[in-house]
Amino acid sequence: MFGEVSDGSQIIAAELVDVAAVGAQWHTQSARRIRQSAQKRVLKALNDEPAFVAVSHDRVLDLLTRQPVAFTRAELIEASEAAVDLDLDAALARRVHDALPFDGDDPATKKLVYLALEAGMRACNADKAFQDEVKKTQLIHLVKAVAGVNAGVEQANARLDTLIKQSADKARELHLTEQLFISLAKRIANDVADIDQAHRELERVVEVASEEQAKSALPANTDEAITAILARVDELNNAGQIDEAATHLAEEETRAEAGLIRLYDKGIAQAVLTRDVDAACDYELKKIAIDVSEPATQFGPLRRVRRVWYERGRDKGLNFDLEVSIALAQKSCNRANDADQRGTAQNELGIALRVLGERESDPQRLNEAVGAYRAALEEYTQDRMPLDWAMTQNNLGNALRVLGERESDPQRLNEAVGTYRAALEEYTQDRVPLDWATTQNNLGSALSALGQRESDPQRLKEAVGAYRAALEEYTQDRVPLDWAMTQNNLGNALQVLGQRESDPQRLKEAVDAYRAALEEYTQDRMPLDWAMTQNNLALVMMAFANHPATTEPRSFVESALEHVNASLEVFDADQTPHNHEKATRLREEILARLASDD
Secondary structure, three states, rough: OOOOHHHHHHHHHHHHHHHHHOOOOOOOHHHHHHHHHHHHHHHHHHHHHHOOOOOOOOHHHHHOOOOOOOOHHHHHHHHHHHOOOHHHHHHHHHHHHHOOOOOOOOOHHHHHHHHHHHHHHHHHOOHOOOOOOOOHHHHHHHHHHOOOOOHHHHHHHHHHHHHHHHHHHHHOOOOOOOOHHHHOOOOHHHOOHHHHHHHHHHHHHHHHHHHHHHHHHOOOOOOOHHHHHHHHHHHHHOOOHHHHHHHHHHHHHHHHHHHHHHHHHHHHHHHHOOHHHHHHHHHHHHHHHOOOOOOHHHHHHHHHHHHHHHHHHHHHOOOHHHHHHHHHHHHHHOOOHHHHHHHHHHHHHHHHHHHHHOOOOOOOOHHHHHHHHHHHHHHHHOOHHHHHHHHHHHHHHHHHHHHHHHHOOHHHHHHHHHOOOOOOOOOOOOOOOHHHHHHHHHHHHHHHHHHHHOOOHHHHHHHHHHHHHHHOOOOOOOOOOHHHHHHHHHHHHHHHHHHHHHOOHHHHHHHHHHHHHHOOOOOOOHHHHHHHHHHHHHHHHHHHOOOOOOOOOOHHHHHHHHHHHHHOOOOOOOOOHHHHHHHHHHHHHHHHHHHHHH
């Protein structure tokens, strides 16, 4: 099968086919024959085809009688390759057509010119005198091209002949097609200068090609689509079209990856339907692995995915999404590569645990959050990373504060105050004004919780001062949601202080602060915060109703009922059991008060 094959003989054969078809130039008698044949075709088409009635005779003939079009050897070979799916006459006619100087010509004119060129090609190729003339004028060119005037081509051809002789028997033994073997040999001959090295490389690729053929012959457990792709690759390889096979495989891989992404997206959606946190996490990891296969480099992409789940769970009150974000944060901890990444991962894990823990009666999540923050502080030291250290101290204070609010022992609240004040060592108003404001707000919340347990109103006054300090940087225009949060918190401190001091002015200031918060806390935008503020308004209305100076307490009680009912539109026994329980108890108290007034 391979005995006498040489690259030189293949080039000669291909070149002669090219020349016989059109030659390197159109000139003298042959050019006139082409034009005459084309002109006849044009005149016939103009007379016979209604689609060409409006085409200008003169314009078409002008295009067909322009200067002769020259073809280089490379262009002829390209035309021959283009003729895989077309006949050679049509391929060459198209090449000439593309070179013509069309200038605003309509589609009918362009089509007619092409038909004329194709007719001319066919007429000339049927003309023996034309073929003889072309062969004669191109003989020297052919000899030079095949002889390898270019030294690099000559050496590559020599290597190719040697490689074919050395490896033909093995290729035959392994049942490779002639086209595939020659294609592989050409590639090696062009890429590897040393003949011994080239021989080793060829032996290797021949073995790989044979192994792939053997695999293709075995029963496959892949689906029909994959089997069809593999069969097409084998078909192209066996035809010697190894580059085309590689391109086809890459294109199909891209399509397959797109299919996998769609499949994993479907898996994520199904995990949401079945409330399977682990499945959602696993599918997200599989999606990430399509683009980033090494776990060590997945930290950044994983953080971005985790953040989407966290923000949706935080802002929309979706506990399932927070659980997925926690699972993804735990995966991030396992993929962290250094102290900075470990600190980041533990801090973000703590944040998600705290937010979910605030919604649950069981303190387990909050205790886990405290553990995660303390683990982060082992990586984020004050000397090495002062701002990250301050951030984590602030977050730790948040978890301790929520736990302290639920416990009778003030130890957790005192710890929270201490961590906030530690954070303010690095978070200064001049250096990081918004972070300073955040920590002032949080400090106010811890002080307010402590003040509610103590008879001395000093802690409450300190809380009011901390909230008002935060509002120096938290403005409605600049950070509307943070402004609303601080207004709500300020209202809480003023409400308790007003009750302690029996001061209706403090209570009025509390109402003003809550109503300001509701300018940004809408039910659609921030449902949980909206519900919390509605509940707080119910409390302050009851405080007004109970104040001795109030002349019409029932109107305040009725207003309190409206607000608590509004909060229960959002607070759900399953999703927010702690808040639902508190609001339900308040509603029962309000109803009892209305009943007693009746």
